[in-house]
Amino acid sequence: MPTLDPRPLDAEAVLAWYDRHARDLPWRVPPALRAQGVRPDPYRVWLSEVMLQQTTVAAVRRYFLRFTELWPTVFALAAAPLDSVLREWAGLGYYARARNLHACAQAVVERHGGVFPATAAGLATLPGIGAYTSAAIAAICFDERVAVLDGNLERVLARYHRLEVPVREGKEELRAVLQLSVPQRAGDFAQAMMDLGATVCAPRNAACLLCPLEPGCAAARTADPTAYPVKAAKTDKPIRKGHAYVMRDAGGDVYLRSRPSKGLLAGMSEVPGSDWAAELGAPTYPTAGDWRHHGQVVHMFTHFRLELEVWSATVEPAGVDDGWWVEPQRLGGEALPTLFRKVLAAAGHG
DNA sequence: CATTCGTGGAC
DNA sequence: TGTCCAAGAAT
CATH class of the missing domain: 3.90.79.10 (Nucleoside Triphosphate Pyrophosphohydrolase)
Structure with missing residues (x-):
């Protein structure tokens, strides 16, 4: 496999873009408040991240508001009957998430006194929290300088580096390159990159003229940046x-x-x-x-x-x-x- | 490591 | 109407 040129991203440019264009989301602390020392509530960040797994922001929003209204704290969620959690999750899909969500809340209460672990490694020991979600919570809540690699980042990085193999084969390479770019404002950087992927470097539309990473982006120099990431061959559904x-x-x-x-x-x-x-x-x-x-x-x-x-x-x-x-x-x-x-x-x- | 897990919206 | 796909995890 071709090794990527380990060019770090211009994190300062990404953060400057985020300071102006951050999306307003119910679980997010905007960068201006974050700069004043306001920290996100790990419970709300965790809940949103689990809901957002393979799920659009538009679909998650109302479920998030409903869950936080019913269960404002991890203690409340841990004490809720599983049945009620499944009922409220109905329609959102991937129902193992709801079971793991409930199990995770109980584990946080029973094993950690209701306080979420403050590191990606600690978070990853909990049910329903894998490589992405543990990194996202650790970065957003605690500014751990860890690579947060989701589908958005995979797309942005595959374009930036012109990754010539499907992401599945190049994922660890992307992660290593990304790790070199993570700045002190790790949480804002992670959210900035995800916003960038959702709004500027989108799957079907790459608005390179608006992108803070355009100067270093390899795909932006091609006729069709959306040709990346290259897709694996698809199989038809039975x-x-x-x-x-x-x-x-x-x-x-x-x-x-x-x-x-x-x-x-x-x-x-x-x-x-x-x-x-x-x-x-x-x-x-x-x-x-x-x-x-x-x-x-x-x-x-x-x-x-x-x-x-x-x-x-x-x-x-x-x-x-x-x-x-x-x-x-x-x-x-x-x-x-x-x-x-x-x-x-x-x-x-x- | 490939498969198994939902759903709604954009195009 | 069909296709793609969205802040992945567990096995």
């Missing part, structure tokens, strides 16, 4: 098919149950259904009733496409017993992933 059964009792209540605690949509609520397989089998209704077909729901997961045939019927409650019955107007408060909200909508509970 299709899985199955049936979903929406049951109502005589009063119109809807039947839900819990999914297993591991695997896809772990621990979330669901409408009963068949296995999901490459070939669609005949429907096997959970119990007797006036079963009627409502068409198909298509849902895209990261690694497969799911096509569910939606059925509904009015049934005798005695026929099923591993779940619970919910009034239709209370479905909104259940820990239902988007997939099953689509199913319920198709069956007339939209």
Whole structure:
């Protein structure tokens, strides 16, 4: 593999840009306040970073406000029932994060007296906190001079250095080069680089004229900077098919149950259904009733496409017993992933 | 180390 | 409509 020219970034230029263009985010201490010695609350930074894993700022904002309203401190979150955390997380995706979030809050309270560790190494021992998140919290909250490497930084650095291999193969090299650039204001630098990636050096649009790193950027000297990072070959998604059964009792209540605690949509609520397989089998209704077909729901997961045939019927409650019955107007408060909200909508509970 | 984990928005 | 992809972690 070609070794990168270890040119440090112009961190001063990046920080100067950030001082003028920092985005206003609910979990952020703006650079002017940070300069006055105001420190971010590690609880809020941690919560935001976990929510932001593979998730857009736009999607996170309202969940963050809701969580901090319900649970303003790590003690409050640690004391909350896991069920309520899963319910509030519903719709945000990657539900292992919610379980790890709760486990992490309890670990911070029980093992650290409610105080988050102040180093990346210490943070990385906690559930749901990996290489990126530990570095981000340590830099933002404690100005540890550690390389914070997320998808934005990978893109910016791949362009800056014209990395000719997919990021996965060059990631550690990028990390080493980035480490050489981290200034004293490590937290502002990390946030600046992420803002830069989100707004200036974006995936489909590189606004090089606005970029403080343009003078040293290799891709900016090419016809199309967005050609970097180079992509790995993609594989096509398999299709899985199955049936979903929406049951109502005589009063119109809807039947839900819990999914297993591991695997896809772990621990979330669901409408009963068949296995999901490459070939669609005949429907096997959970119990007797006036079963009627409502068409198909298509849902895209990261690694497969799911096509569910939606059925509904009015049934005798005695026929099923591993779940619970919910009034239709209370479905909104259940820990239902988007997939099953689509199913319920198709069956007339939209 | 490659795979398995969601979802909504931009284009 | 299909494709891409966003402040990754766990296994």
